[in-house]
Amino acid sequence: EAGVTQSPTHLIKTRGQQVTLRCSPISGHTSVYWYQQALGLGLQFLLWYDEGEERNRGNFPPRFSGRQFPNYSSELNVNALELEDSALYLCASSYHRDATGGWEKLFFGSGTQLSVL
Amino acid sequence: AQKITQTQPGMFVQEKEAVTLDCTYDTSDPSYGLFWYKQPSSGEMIFLIYQGSYDQQNATEGRYSLNFQKARKSANLVISASQLGDSAMYFCAMRVLQGGSEKLVFGKGTKLTVNP
Numbered sequence: 482e483a484g485v486t487q488s489p490t491h492l493i494k495t496r497g498q499q500v501t502l503r504c505s506p507i508s509g510h511t512s513v514y515w516y517q518q519a520l521g522l523g524l525q526f527l528l529w530y531d532e533g534e535e536r537n538r539g540n541f542p543p544r545f546s547g548r549q550f551p552n553y554s555s556e557l558n559v560n561a562l563e564l565e566d567s568a569l570y571l572c573a574s575s576y577h578r579d580a581t582g583g584w585e586k587l588f589f590g591s592g593t594q595l596s597v598l
Numbered sequence: 599a600q601k602i603t604q605t606q607p608g609m610f611v612q613e614k615e616a617v618t619l620d621c622t623y624d625t626s627d628p629s630y631g632l633f634w635y636k637q638p639s640s641g642e643m644i645f646l647i648y649q650g651s652y653d654q655q656n657a658t659e660g661r662y663s664l665n666f667q668k669a670r671k672s673a674n675l676v677i678s679a680s681q682l683g684d685s686a687m688y689f690c691a692m693r694v695l696q697g698g699s700e701k702l703v704f705g706k707g708t709k710l711t712v713n714p
Contacts, residue, residue, distance in 0.1 A: 514702065523706035524689060571643060587702075589635070589643030 483507070485590035487572050493596045494562050502557040502593045506574030512536075513555040514575075514587060515547060519568040527570075530555055559595075567597045600625045602690050604705035611680045612713050618665070619675040619708045621690030630694045632673040634664065637687040637707070646688075649673060680712045 486505045494500050506513050515527040526539035530549035544560040553574075559566055573587040601624040611617040623632065634646040649657045649664045657664045665674040677684055690705040 516704075524691075524704035526702050526704075529702075573643070587633075587643075588645060 487590035504555045504572030510574035514573040516571040602705035606708045608709045616678045621673045627694040633691040634675045635689045
């Protein structure tokens with residue numbers, strides 16, 4: 482079974498440009514999460530999509546946006562790139578939380594390393 | 599506010615020995631889940647172990663065990679019989695419900711180095 486796949490693996494952009502990162506979840510997973518891992522800051526929660534809708538959003542400016550497609554894949558868009566956007570962007574997927582309230586573990590992709598020059 | 603604290607930026611252990619990675623958490627939500635993830639240099643995050651807030655027994659997964667002390671709000675990861683391949687970043691994470699939405703919080707991580 483294929484894991485969470487992200488593309489591209491590496492990306493170099495300049496300040497002010499726009500970037501789109503892509504994520505394909507594990508088959509059967511309906512929830513997709515995006516995280517930013519900047520150097521020394523640990524993982525910061527960006528966005529959570531489930532069943533095509535945005536369910537939750539972290540403390541990031543509006544130039545960070547995304548969407549989830551009917552096949553549950555997802556895109557993360559970052560507009561007007563700034564130097565501090567340089568980071569590893571991780572996507573994770575899980576099954577939708579079931580009616581019993583059970584917690585589902587996340588499965589992560591390998592990430593996209595974004596460098597902003 | 600929900601928060602995860604990992605106080606050890608780096609840890610060293612000899613191969614075949616056991617090591618404990620510390621994690622404390624803060625939440626007022628009675629229902630939460632605690633996770634540990636491993637991140638090797640490749641960047642991929644690998645799920646290791648999970649503990650639910652209502653679970654009575656400590657979780658174990660092979661060489662990994664979670665020392666869950668609810669009153670102290672700690673969820674330390676114990677790795678037994680360390681292997682060279684265990685060298686990686688380790689993240690403690692907490693998943694809670696907040697205002698009807700899920701929120702996930704990660705610690706800053708601990709870098710584990712296993713020496714031969």
